[in-house]
Amino acid sequence: MSVRAAPLVGAVMAASAAVVLAGCASSAPAASPAPATADTLGGAITVFAAASLMATFTELAADFEEAHPATTVVLNFAGSADLVTQIAEGAPADVFASADERNMAKLTDAGLVSGQPVDFATNVLEIAVPPGNPAGIETFADLAAPDVKLVICAPEVPCGAAVITVEGATGVTLTPVSEESSVTDVLGKVTSGEADAGLVYVTDVIAAGDAVDGAPFDESADAVNTYPIATLQDAAASDVAAAFVAFITGESGRAVLAAAGFGEP
Amino acid sequence: MTLTFSATVAERGFEVELRIETGETVAILGPNGAGKSTLLDIIAGLLRPDAGRADLDDTALFDLTDGRRHWAAPHTRGVSTLTQDADLFPHLSVLENVAFSARSKGARKAAAHEIAQHWLGEVDGAQFAARKPAELSGGQAQRVAIARALASDPKLLLLDEPLAALDVAVAPAIRRTLLRVLGDRTAIIVTHDILDALTLADRVVVLGHGHVIEQGATRETLDRPRTTFTAGLAALNLLTGTRTSGGMTTDSGMEIVSTVPTAAPLGSRVAATIRPTSVRVSFDQSTQPHPNQVTATILDLEPRGDIIRVRSDTISADLTPTAVADAQITTGMSVEFAFEPDAVTIHAADAGTERVESRRESPGPS
Amino acid sequence: MSEPVPFAGVPRWVVAVAAVGALFVLLPLVAMLARVNWAEFFLLVTSESSMAALWLSLRTSIAATVLCIVFGIPMALVLARSHFVGQRLLRSLVLLPLVLPPVVGGIALLYTFGRRGLLGSTLEFLGIDIAFSTTAVIMAQTFVALPFLVLSLEGALRTVGTRYEAIGATLGARPTTVLRRITVPLVLPALISGAVLSFARALGEFGATLTFAGSLQGTTRTLPLEIYLQREVDPDAAVALSLLLIVVAVIVVGLAHQAGGAAPLRRSARA
Secondary structure, eight states: OOTTHHHHHHHHHHHHHHHHHTOOOOOOOOOOOOOOOSSOOOEEEEEEEEGGGHHHHHHHHHHHHHHSTTEEEEEEEEOHHHHHHHHHTTOOOSEEEOSSHHHHHHHHHTTOEEEEEEEEEEEOEEEEEOTTOTTOOOSTGGGGOTTOOEEEEOTTSHHHHHHHHHHHHHTOOOOOSEEESSHHHHHHHHHTTSOSEEEEEHHHHHHHGGGOEEEOOGGGGGSOEEEEEEEETTOSSHHHHHHHHHHHHSHHHHHHHHHHTOBOO | OOEEEEEEEGGGTEEEEEEEOTTOEEEEEOOTTSSHHHHHHHHHTSSOOSEEEEEETTEEEEEOGGGOOEEOOGGGSOEEEEOTTOOOOTTSOHHHHHHHHHHHTTOOHHHHHHHHHHHHHHTTOGGGTTSOGGGSOHHHHHHHHHHHHHHTOOSEEEEESTTTTSOTTTHHHHHHHHHHHTTTSOEEEEESOHHHHHHHOSEEEEEETTEEEEEEEHHHHHHSOSSHHHHHHTTOEEEEEEEOSSEEEETTSOEEEOOSOOOOOTTSEEEEEEOGGGEEEEOOOOSSOOTTEEEEEOOEEEEETTEEEEEOSSOEEEEOHHHHHHHTOOTTOEEEEEEOGGGEEEEEOOTTOOOOOOOOOOOOOO | OOOOOOOOOOOHHHHHHHHHHHHHHHHHHHHHHHHOOHHHHHHHHTSHHHHHHHHHHHHHHHHHHHHHHHHHHHHHHHHHHOOOTTHHHHHHHHTHHHHSOHHHHHHHHHHHHSTTSTTHHHHHHTTOOOTTSHHHHHHHHHHHHHHHHHHHHHHHHHHHOSHHHHHHHHTTOOHHHHIIIIIHHHTHHHHHHHHHHHHHHHHTOOHHHHHHHOOOTTTTOOHHHHHHHHHHHOHHHHHHHHHHHHHHHHHHHHHHHHHHTSOOOOOOOOO
């Protein structure tokens, strides 16, 4: 594939993946570098972030742009695995924030990461139930009851892997009625009332507001998902990218993430 | 199987009443648009009239009089139709086509095929029992269609212009077949060809503009038409008037001389028929009116097979194309139509005979 | 001697444009073939989850196609041969699943048959539980595939006309007999090609299944859903399964063209 074709192919793949996963997507052409002056940062960067980071990163990106008026942050949200595929196929990205270490590792192994990834947040599972908790779920073990309609993520995705870990740690074997490919779909089944309970992240329960009730469980601490962030090899405005990563991992980033329910890295 | 029928369809200007006796074959004659197909569709149950009633023997086909709404479905009426285009079921073999009715009514395959073979034999169609309709010629397909209709053992058979789509060379054979199989059946045959009526029908009913113009025994009606309408269908010229010693005087005052004997008394009302083939056309512009000579303007030159019918408002003449070309006859010309005394047949007119008036044309520049 | 090619009058540039269009459709297939890990292809395609997904897809698509035929024939007949007020509107609505995004279709099905849906309490009362079941998959597939059959058949019914039915009736056949022995055989090619298209559509159905039925191996995870999931971990498996789906679809569409291309039934030829 020629150098010229790569961004085009990448853009097409970015668009199609975004449509499929019903996440917001916007792709931008390669950044046009501007000289970084001592106190003002300028330029545009593209940030690929996991879907579970949508609300927090949107807010943080706006804050970042306010702090550095000459910068523009373009965001692309999707499932971590999809984002990895896009980046590997040449999509133009400057920063990558993943929902788990395994996906970040794919990029590091491929030599597409500049420097070392930094952990910036953690997430744990929580039980989500329809408002009023019609099935009366209290503990993790309740989820294994035969007449409970439980929906979880499939093991192939980060939140599903976490479920497997908790199952192992607690010794409880779950028999879900559906194993979805994304947390959004799990949440959707709970909010529509089809499922009696679902296993999603703490941050999802908070974000869903009144649509679901949450039931935290102690064993969730056994499966902690760590979120790493890194700048990418091909980043055009590498100084803006580095500044953004620092912003996320810094105080303001932590505050916003904590408010949304994320844990300390 | 006696049929009594009466129906109106306001939208088509259709209002017909008729009666057909058991074993009769009745021909419905009339030009296109006269209502012939409407009549058949109503009897078959495929078209619903606004009002009317029909009974076949003791079964009511429909009764829409006095607010009643009885309408027997087509498959219960025992009325089968034969159409112009055979319309054999394309996906079934010839034998299965003919066997269709028996099998649909519950007969076992073997029994139905036996019946089918019998009727195919009746129409000389046994040799293509295994073929598909697409492999048949028009005449062959029509034979099979006849067999199919007869195999359904209908109480009444309707034939809708059965020979109209056939080659001139093929039609006579099919006509003979029909003559044979229609023998003792009750049937209605719709046609615009009087040869069909003359060959196959006991009676004719003349339809025009949705109404019955006249009806009667075939030869009687076609040889002695009582209306110019029927006369036109029968390819005859018709003039009405009063009997004189030499022949007759028409209602418009023309003198007609006839040497054909007639029993009509002097002074009685009579009608004269003259075949168009016996009428000559000339440009004799003598001012004196002669008997057996009519001056008229040509309205139309109608090709009919290998002759051309020269029509005026009063009288028509059949000429060969050569004659028309040689004489350079065209529409709008004023010409003389003349005929011999032995070409005029005079017969008594009855109360139903139309009064034929014609305008006197005076010769002059045309 | 081969038959002489009749004059068709197609401008040369039209052929060029057509070639571009064809390439647009074919090149992605070629690209996929190039990415397949042929060494592991057989293993990937015959894994437990792959076979479960394929088997489930075939079972549900066939069931959905049968339902499409059972309901589609009457629908096509009514739309083609009856006259009633609002017929045009009904026709447009019945064809709606064709243009609706499948996910929207799934949501609509959920709002109808789900626990909290329009018929939810009735179904619960009757003890019928549709969500997360194979039944839900079949329903989703039927929903999106039905218009294909109805459309194909309705067109054929209009073209064939009703004169054969009329003759059948006058020969004494009851309406059901006429339907069985005349109407359906006459439109059989269109019925077959419509059914095959419905099957292909059901086989590839994704969005409505995902939203309405969920995803569980062996119960609701059809081949498209399996591919969607494999993308997360094993792109090689995803590509291999995609190829499998393409092959099945190509075979199916090829059959459709064979059946639908049967020469239209002709009436008696020469007069």
